Amino acid sequence: MRAVCYHGKGDVRVDTVADPEIKHPRDAIIKVNACAICGSDLHLIDGYMPTMESGDILGHENMGEVVALGSEVTNLSIGDRVVVPFTISCGDCWFCKKGLYSLCDTTNPNAEMAIKAMGHSPAGLFGFSHMLGGYCGGQAEYLRVPMADVGPIKVPDNVTDEQALFLSDIFPTGYMGAENAQIEPGDTVAVWGCGPVGQFAIRSAIMMGAGRVIAIDEVAERLAMAEAGGAETINFSETDVYDELMARTKGRGPDSCIDCVGTEAATHGSVDAVIDKVKAATFLGTDRPHVIREAIMSCRKGGTISVPGVYVGMVDKIPLGAAMNKGLTMKMGQTHVQAYTQPLMAKIEAGEIDPSFVVTHPTSLEDAPEMYKKFRDKEDEVIKVVMRPHD
Incomplete structure (x- = not known):
C-alpha cells in the first residue's frame, strides 16, 4: 500500500509499504477513506518528538471502511464506516474505567521509554513515535486498529466523511x-x-x-x-x-x-x-x-x-x-477521545456544528510532502489538509 512516511527532520515521503494484517483478536483493518495532517504531526517532522525512526508511517486522524476484523471484535461489521480515535485504549484498565482513555495503562508496548521521560506512560497513539507505542499511523491506504472494540465508532449515513473525520482528534x-x-x-x-x-x-x-x-x-x-x-x-x-x-x-x-x-x-x-x-x-x-x-x-x-x-x-x-x-x-492533557466521540457525533447529527468548516485543502495522499510543507510554513492559506488515499 501507499503511506506517508517520516525519514528524518523535514523529510516526508510517500512510500510503498507492506499492507497491515490482523495481529490480535481485538484488531480491525480499515480502508482509509479520509485522513488529515495535524499540527501535532508538524512537531514530529520538525524534530521535536524523540524516538521517531525512518520509515515510520505518520498520521492519527483517520476514518474509513472496515475490511477485516479480529475474532473478538463484535461491535463492528465488515463494511461499516467508522471514525478512529487517535488514542489507543483498552477499556479495561483503571484509567479507562474512569474515562481517562489517553492515560490507558496497557496499550503502550514501549512504556518503559515513556516512564523514563515522564514518570509514567500514557496510552499508545497512532503514528506518534516509538516512545508512545510505535504504532503505524493512518496517512495510508489501510490502517490496523488495535482495541477496535473500544475505539472506533460507526458513522451514520447522514454524516459525511469530512464531518466525521475530525472526531478522531481535533x-x-x-x-x-x-x-x-x-x-x-x-x-x-x-x-x-x-x-x-x-x-x-x-x-x-x-x-x-x-x-x-x-x-x-x-x-x-x-x-x-x-x-x-x-x-x-x-x-x-x-x-x-x-x-x-x-x-x-x-x-x-x-x-x-x-x-x-x-x-x-x-x-x-x-x-x-x-x-x-x-x-x-x-x-x-x-x-x-x-x-x-x-x-x-x-x-x-x-x-x-x-x-x-x-x-x-x-x-x-x-x-x-x-x-x-x-x-x-x-x-x-491528551484528549480522552473515546469519552467524546458519541456525544459530539450527536451534535453533528443535530446540526449544532458542521466540523467540515475547517477544511481548506482537500487533496490526495501523493500530495502529502507538498502539503506538509505548506501547512508548516503557513502558505497558500492552508488551515486543514484532508487527504483521500484511494482517489
Missing part, C-alpha cells in the same frame, strides 16, 4: 480544551492559536455558554475563520497581547485561557521567545512555551488555564509564582 481536543477551561455562562475566554484545534475550541467555548471568546493569532485566514466562528480577534504581530486583553476586560483579565499552540509558539521580539528559539536551535531545549507564560500572566485571578496544545519536554521561565499567587487552576 473536534474532541478543542471541546475537551474548552471543557477543561471550566467555562461558566457569560465568561470571557481567551484562545491562543487559531489553527484547527483552536477553531474547535472557539466554537466549543461558545456552545458551552461563553459570553466572549477572544482569539489570538497572526495569520489572516485563521483570524478570519475565528471571527466567522463568533470570536473577537487579536493579531499578536500588531499589538501586545497582555495589554490588549487587559484593555478589553477592564483590567481583570480573561476568566479562562486556552493554549492551543503548545510547543512551537511563534512571537515577535519578546526576550523569552528569542531565548526559547536559541535553545531549540542549539538543542539545549525542546519547547518554546511563550504562550503558557503569556496565559499565566493574562488570566484573571482565580481563573483557569487549559492546555490542549502539545508540549514535549522540559520548559523553563514559567511564572509559577504568578500562577500560585493568582490562584490559577491549570488543566491539561
Whole structure:
C-alpha cells in the first residue's frame, strides 16, 4: 500500500509499504477513506518528538471502511464506516474505567521509554513515535486498529466523511480544551492559536455558554475563520497581547485561557521567545512555551488555564509564582477521545456544528510532502489538509 512516511527532520515521503494484517483478536483493518495532517504531526517532522525512526508511517486522524476484523471484535461489521480515535485504549484498565482513555495503562508496548521521560506512560497513539507505542499511523491506504472494540465508532449515513473525520482528534481536543477551561455562562475566554484545534475550541467555548471568546493569532485566514466562528480577534504581530486583553476586560483579565499552540509558539521580539528559539536551535531545549507564560500572566485571578496544545519536554521561565499567587487552576492533557466521540457525533447529527468548516485543502495522499510543507510554513492559506488515499 501507499503511506506517508517520516525519514528524518523535514523529510516526508510517500512510500510503498507492506499492507497491515490482523495481529490480535481485538484488531480491525480499515480502508482509509479520509485522513488529515495535524499540527501535532508538524512537531514530529520538525524534530521535536524523540524516538521517531525512518520509515515510520505518520498520521492519527483517520476514518474509513472496515475490511477485516479480529475474532473478538463484535461491535463492528465488515463494511461499516467508522471514525478512529487517535488514542489507543483498552477499556479495561483503571484509567479507562474512569474515562481517562489517553492515560490507558496497557496499550503502550514501549512504556518503559515513556516512564523514563515522564514518570509514567500514557496510552499508545497512532503514528506518534516509538516512545508512545510505535504504532503505524493512518496517512495510508489501510490502517490496523488495535482495541477496535473500544475505539472506533460507526458513522451514520447522514454524516459525511469530512464531518466525521475530525472526531478522531481535533473536534474532541478543542471541546475537551474548552471543557477543561471550566467555562461558566457569560465568561470571557481567551484562545491562543487559531489553527484547527483552536477553531474547535472557539466554537466549543461558545456552545458551552461563553459570553466572549477572544482569539489570538497572526495569520489572516485563521483570524478570519475565528471571527466567522463568533470570536473577537487579536493579531499578536500588531499589538501586545497582555495589554490588549487587559484593555478589553477592564483590567481583570480573561476568566479562562486556552493554549492551543503548545510547543512551537511563534512571537515577535519578546526576550523569552528569542531565548526559547536559541535553545531549540542549539538543542539545549525542546519547547518554546511563550504562550503558557503569556496565559499565566493574562488570566484573571482565580481563573483557569487549559492546555490542549502539545508540549514535549522540559520548559523553563514559567511564572509559577504568578500562577500560585493568582490562584490559577491549570488543566491539561491528551484528549480522552473515546469519552467524546458519541456525544459530539450527536451534535453533528443535530446540526449544532458542521466540523467540515475547517477544511481548506482537500487533496490526495501523493500530495502529502507538498502539503506538509505548506501547512508548516503557513502558505497558500492552508488551515486543514484532508487527504483521500484511494482517489
